[in-house]
Amino acid sequence: MSETLESTVFKPVQELAVDCNTPPERYIYTCSNEAIGVNPPVLDIPVIDLNSLQSSSPSADRELEKLRASVTSCGCFQLIGHGMTSSFLDQVSSIGRDFFALPVKEKLKCLRTAENTQGKLLQEYTEKINLLTEAVLKVLSRSLNLKESCFLDQYGENAYMVARFNYYPPSPRPDLTLGVKPHADGSAMTFLIQDKQVEGLQVLKDDQWFNVPNVPDALLVNIGDQVEIMSNGIYKSPVHRVVTNSERERITVAMFCSPNSSRYIEPAEELISKRRPRLYKKVNNYFDMCFEGYQHGKPAIEAAKM
Template structure:
């Protein structure tokens, strides 16, 4: 986290980008067990993931009501949506992807100046390397996040500013620049293993020339389609916890590609590290809908993500309360 937390690692793995440039077969430690190996292509979606027009969502007429109904439907079905009408020029979004790709094309010694290993052995979230996160000044307009959070609160029967008001000056935003090099065995290797986000909400700008993102719905993996100049927005574990399970944080993964590299940029919006995540009291009913999740500090939850992710489990399962 940005507070400088570091993890001791037993063995330093090779950086995947450099490894991929010199091998024809993925090393054994990257190979997924046979029973867990992914299909390179996901299933066809039973219906398209709705595209939400944020300009209509923020309007004050009948268009807003119909767009809000569409938002409710897609969040209940998928937990994520593709957003247009966000006010960002296609040239800007294209430049973000180009700059991201340009960084990864730099010589290794230049990229290593931003290594996420302290003294060559202590792992931290920020920096270049495997599971790399780079924190920079906010790139995507906060008004997008504010608008979506306001509408999520409204859908849950809360005051529109309920979630936005939780984001004070100590709230954290993480920018994660992802690079997925070409892989000789995409049917044996994940780009990013199945997980859900520890954020409250995530906004991503994805490569509009190479697919690879898949989302899990009712036990089936579906390819998320490419819609040029659209942003991908999904609720995170924070919203699932605060909504007491009424809205679900989608499980997703990234596939590798044998022919082309892929890049993306994701912005993870989280609360003040010292704030506690817990179900909103108004959404808890001892008889009809008892509390589903225990209370946990944001910083502990984010730290738990990295520890459970390494084991292939979900951190949200560690705070679920068993209902007997």
């Protein structure tokens, strides 16, 4: 009995899912307030063309208004015109797909070391996302009639960027298990390469869960808590979760982009008025707040509120 329990507890999820007919109890989602719906509605997330936003054509204003409406209502958007080809995004995704296909002993050989922190392809992707973050922060500032560099000045240099390759195996009971429980990102922004074949991301909007559709070659951009703070709450960091399915694995790549922890962020002064008072404190080390909030079962953004 103890051997069975020990092997179950310490097995990686990927191995645990093999020939698993019933999810172990610790993986069963028991929050009664948030049942896992079978077929929730699809969220109509606008597709935003960065090339159009950065142009001087009449369509730029329309695209900017579409961006503002999207991040105000649901906190995310599908980004195209980002300068990365379909084949390049597929190569980035394949890093995770190839890794998760390896036996455990081979995976252990890939542990990060000080001399080998990331491969050249991932480094190239990180550099592209860094430039993309700057561009998106500028258009987000413009969409609120702020100086273009307003959010970028707070974001600063030497940003904290983390790539996470996510593997979600098939589940024998997708009505009982989640890939990731509900949460909001503590980043400034998160860029997600979705699985082209398998959906699973859901966003909470107006107290209802919605499926997020896959858009070919688009990056899904989530507004994080730190941009919510900079925008004085006009832009919301969406609560989201990942559901599983009984038939297919799902692999995604998330890049979390945040200011260096030593930098202070706060609501832009131009967004504070009698009609909309200051909602958030001036904070730094936001991920420490995230960890503390997690320990107490509270969203980190609550600790940043006035």
